[in-house]
Amino acid sequence: MSDHKRPTIRDVAREAHVSIATVSRAISNSDYPMNDALRERVRSAASEMGYHPSVAAQMLRQDANRDICLIVPNISNPYYLQALRGINAVVSENDYMFVLCNTERQAQREHEYLRQLYQRQCLGAIISSVDTNPDTINQYVEKGMKIVLLDQQLRGAKCPTIRFDSRGSGELATNYLIGLGHRKIAFATMPLSRWTRQEIYHGYQDALINSSITPDDSFLFVADPPNDSYGGDIELTAGANIAADFLAGQCDATAILCINDMVAFGVLQTLLQNGVRVPDDISVMGFDDVPFAGVYSPALTTIRYPSEQTGRFAAMMLLDSISSNKGLDTIEMQLNPQLVVRQSTRKI
Amino acid sequence: MSDHKRPTIRDVAREAHVSIATVSRAISNSDYPMNDALRERVRSAASEMGYHPSVAAQMLRQDANRDICLIVPNISNPYYLQALRGINAVVSENDYMFVLCNTERQAQREHEYLRQLYQRQCLGAIISSVDTNPDTINQYVEKGMKIVLLDQQLRGAKCPTIRFDSRGSGELATNYLIGLGHRKIAFATMPLSRWTRQEIYHGYQDALINSSITPDDSFLFVADPPNDSYGGDIELTAGANIAADFLAGQCDATAILCINDMVAFGVLQTLLQNGVRVPDDISVMGFDDVPFAGVYSPALTTIRYPSEQTGRFAAMMLLDSISSNKGLDTIEMQLNPQLVVRQSTRKI
DNA sequence: TTTTATTAAGTAAACGTTTTCTATTTTTAC
DNA sequence: GTAAAAATAGAAAACGTTTACTTAATAAAA
Numbered sequence: 001m002s003d004h005k006r007p008t009i010r011d012v013a014r015e016a017h018v019s020i021a022t023v024s025r026a027i028s029n030s031d032y033p034m035n036d037a038l039r040e041r042v043r044s045a046a047s048e049m050g051y052h053p054s055v056a057a058q059m060l061r062q063d064a065n066r067d068i069c070l071i072v073p074n075i076s077n078p079y080y081l082q083a084l085r086g087i088n089a090v091v092s093e094n095d096y097m098f099v100l101c102n103t104e105r106q107a108q109r110e111h112e113y114l115r116q117l118y119q120r121q122c123l124g125a126i127i128s129s130v131d132t133n134p135d136t137i138n139q140y141v142e143k144g145m146k147i148v149l150l151d152q153q154l155r156g157a158k159c160p161t162i163r164f165d166s167r168g169s170g171e172l173a174t175n176y177l178i179g180l181g182h183r184k185i186a187f188a189t190m191p192l193s194r195w196t197r198q199e200i201y202h203g204y205q206d207a208l209i210n211s212s213i214t215p216d217d218s219f220l221f222v223a224d225p226p227n228d229s230y231g232g233d234i235e236l237t238a239g240a241n242i243a244a245d246f247l248a249g250q251c252d253a254t255a256i257l258c259i260n261d262m263v264a265f266g267v268l269q270t271l272l273q274n275g276v277r278v279p280d281d282i283s284v285m286g287f288d289d290v291p292f293a294g295v296y297s298p299a300l301t302t303i304r305y306p307s308e309q310t311g312r313f314a315a316m317m318l319l320d321s322i323s324s325n326k327g328l329d330t331i332e333m334q335l336n337p338q339l340v341v342r343q344s345t346r347k348i
Numbered sequence: 349m350s351d352h353k354r355p356t357i358r359d360v361a362r363e364a365h366v367s368i369a370t371v372s373r374a375i376s377n378s379d380y381p382m383n384d385a386l387r388e389r390v391r392s393a394a395s396e397m398g399y400h401p402s403v404a405a406q407m408l409r410q411d412a413n414r415d416i417c418l419i420v421p422n423i424s425n426p427y428y429l430q431a432l433r434g435i436n437a438v439v440s441e442n443d444y445m446f447v448l449c450n451t452e453r454q455a456q457r458e459h460e461y462l463r464q465l466y467q468r469q470c471l472g473a474i475i476s477s478v479d480t481n482p483d484t485i486n487q488y489v490e491k492g493m494k495i496v497l498l499d500q501q502l503r504g505a506k507c508p509t510i511r512f513d514s515r516g517s518g519e520l521a522t523n524y525l526i527g528l529g530h531r532k533i534a535f536a537t538m539p540l541s542r543w544t545r546q547e548i549y550h551g552y553q554d555a556l557i558n559s560s561i562t563p564d565d566s567f568l569f570v571a572d573p574p575n576d577s578y579g580g581d582i583e584l585t586a587g588a589n590i591a592a593d594f595l596a597g598q599c600d601a602t603a604i605l606c607i608n609d610m611v612a613f614g615v616l617q618t619l620l621q622n623g624v625r626v627p628d629d630i631s632v633m634g635f636d637d638v639p640f641a642g643v644y645s646p647a648l649t650t651i652r653y654p655s656e657q658t659g660r661f662a663a664m665m666l667l668d669s670i671s672s673n674k675g676l677d678t679i680e681m682q683l684n685p686q687l688v689v690r691q692s693t694r695k696i
Numbered sequence: 697t698t699t700t701a702t703t704a705a706g707t708a709a710a711c712g713t714t715t716t717c718t719a720t721t722t723t724t725a726c
Numbered sequence: 727g728t729a730a731a732a733a734t735a736g737a738a739a740a741c742g743t744t745t746a747c748t749t750a751a752t753a754a755a756a
Binding site: 018020021022032034057061062 | 705708
């Protein structure tokens with residue numbers, strides 16, 4: 001690759017009049033005993049020559065690289081972007097490289113990425129899987145890869161999961177709306193294929209039932225399965241479509257609870273464009289508290305997930321488990337969501 | 349790393365009763381002549397054993413890895429996210445791995461990332477540099493790294509640049525506002541340290557002068573240098589602060605041209621919260637056409653940069669130059685921006 | 697003083713590929 | 727029918743590290 005070859009450990013050894021073993025020990029923070037003056041001499045020679053050990057050779061010898069990977073279904077979703085930021089920060093602080101894999105919601109791509117990561121001796125990955133079967137993931141866990149699941153339920157997966165209390169947050173949001181006097185609450189969602197979505201929906205139903213409101217199927221609005229040919233943000237258009245359905249069907253709900261903020265923005269857009277006032281005519285709520293939620297007009301009432309912090313946390317777990325070379329317990333860590341009241345909801 | 353060791357080329361060779369050289373030639377698409385039946389036998393043996401060549405060994409032998417890296421100042425900016433998507437798509441299609449480096453606007457981090465990439469024999473990077481000095485980048489270009497600059501001017505850099513006609517877009521936006529009858533047009537911007545920002549500003553001035561309007565310094569609103577301790581999106585808050593200044597100073601501009609959409613959203617938020625109607629009382633415009641721009645209410649009039657496409661383009665250039673092993677010319681490719689009229693601006 | 701640990705440095709063997717040589721066979725050319 | 731050329735396969739030499747093993751010198755223990 002380089003015209004001007006980079007110096008190798010042998011060059012440094014020659015320059016410092018020592019063996020390559022000594023250079024290796026001087027450069028790496030080996031606990032092998034060695035003369036401090038010599039170590040210093042070698043180090044200064046190395047830095048003078050601009051020597052840096054070949055990552056490839058290290059990988060080969062140590063059977064491990066310093067990549068940490070995040071695998072997500074769709075990086076355009078600000079929720080994942082927030083998690084990415086947290087992960088990236090931790091990864092970077094610890095001198096690992098951050099690799100991003102975007103599965104476009106396809107399990108097959110997910111498998112392919114995992115295989116590639118394994119092949120390049122990647123030690124750890126944080127994954128928001130679209131596969132409902134834990135077998136593939138378990139297969140790599142058994143081969144020694146450290147994997148942390150992000151925000152999902154994958155029954156039988158042999159790795160830890162960090163997630164939010166989705167059911168509780170569905171309940172929290174719904175109870176808040178009920179507290180404002182709403183009894184006819186529509187539920188707008190992407191297909192209920194993902195566990196988190198199901199959980200939020202169950203929480204919504206729980207809250208209704210607890211308040212003696214019978215859940216009504218005509219209040220459930222499910223977006224069409226995403227059309228992957230579309231390059232923009234699928235959830236925004238899904239929300240817009242749902243709102244169009246909502247208006248066309250003359251649903252008499254007084255509030256719409258959306259499965260996440262992006263869907264809520266799509267819903268808001270179409271409602272406002274059609275002259276529906278929010279929150280005067282109808283209240284709208286989301287989940288996530290994406291950075292944009294407070295900026296939108298009307299500012300969006302939502303449930304906050306500390307997603308950046310979650311990312312940090314997942315990354316720290318992973319690095320810790322890699323450096324200690326301990327296995328990861330299959331714990332499920334659940335973080336508590338928080339209600340953020342803004343202007344898109346009102347008392348009736 | 350793995351408890352259950354992965355098969356090596358030697359295992360496959362033993363299984364298929366051939367030499368490792370033959371296995372290597374059968375697996376890779378070498379143009380070395382070999383018996384087709386044998387190649388097939390070796391391949392099926394390999395795939396049956398689940399053999400995949402060690403990336404580390406390949407790297408070591410070939411002095412190159414299959415990483416493509418994107419280095420950006422701030423991944424939270426949807427503009428970079430869009431570019432990332434384009435790059436990632438191309439990189440992934442070509443069986444490269446995508447590495448992301450976030451410099452947090454610090455030149456020093458940028459240097460450190462470049463060094464790390466070089467050390468791990470990364471062949472190519474796409475970079476939106478925060479360094480105003482081309483020396484570091486040139487140094488790596490000379491070592492053989494392929495680098496493409498994204499959307500900036502770095503005088504003296506020995507690598508190609510893909511960017512938009514920022515000056516033209518500034519002019520385009522301003523002329524549009526002038527065409528609507530605006531003559532007092534405020535300019536809201538992040539610090540004018542980046543070349544693209546300066547260019548947009550110059551375009552704005554050009555347009556004013558061409559319409560015989562004297563640029564007025566009191567119409568220039570520059571955000572305070574970003575406070576990096578803030579975890580959220582710096583540009584949103586910058587916009588909000590600018591709008592606060594604007595209102596406090598009782599500026600009588602009838603339109604605000606914002607340096608990008610994120611700043612525009614921040615501006616809009618504060619204006620709307622203070623009862624200022626957009627576009628009735630004042631017109632607001634941005635640059636970028638972030639996916640959100642059409643969703644905001646009022647939908648944002650802006651200048652569209654095809655940033656995802658730009659990303660694709662940069663990645664394709666890079667991969668092409670890597671595979672053909674040709675140097676990259678220091679061309680400057682300029683893409684044309686496009687006016688997107690929505691609802692945040694009006695005729696007066 | 698002799699024996700035994702400890703410290704320090706060097707030698708050489710991996711790690712898993714790709715690829716240049718060599719060596720053998722088969723095909724082509726005359 | 728022979729010589730040259732092409733096809734095919736194997737042996738062995740890198741690539742740049744880390745580390746187990748050896749060796750030499752020095753310090754501690756007897």
